[in-house]
Amino acid sequence: SQTIHQWPATLVQPVGSPLSLECTVEGTSNPNLYWYRQAAGRGLQLLFYSVGIGQISSEVPQNLSASRPQDRQFILSSKKLLLSDSGFYLCLGGDKGTQYFGPGTRLLVL
């Protein structure tokens, strides 16, 4: 079965520092991968999605970037974090119609 791993689980970073969140997938090949952000008490905002290695689509203009260096690895990055980057970051991955969320990374930017 498919499993989505994310780390770290929690991260506290100062404004202006860099960010790297990693998502990896087990149990499938060539998955579609997605990064979502969830503000407290709100729905999920799609940030990036990828249908293959090196293929990244950005949904909203922002301070973040994404990369897919390997088939089952999806990385969310920032060169300089803003206070507004705080939130719960969720990776979604899998085959079309059979997708799973990772446990999420809670990011607090101070």
Next chain:
Amino acid sequence: SQQGEEDPQALSIQEGENATMNCSYKTSINNLQWYRQNSGRGLVHLILIRSNEREKHSGRLRVTLDTSKKSSSLLITASRAADTASYFCATDIGTSGSRLTFGEGTQLTVNP
């Protein structure tokens, strides 16, 4: 704005009652999915209904889809306190692979 919008935003019921949540969306979809999120946790996939299906069941869950009205409903029968969570609908509108967009969710509280 979000593709999917859930209604109501919050719902409080007694254990044993049925809970109904609705979702409306704007564009054509490939499928619609319902997810559950316990407070502070990741989302768990509950059920997927394809655009050519009208109703689907999974245990105590019943999902309907009306593509003419661009709406879906999630019914949880005989609710339990453990059903307390946020429920989100997600519409798959991707053309080259799935692309899920989520609503703001319905916060369900089941009182024992």
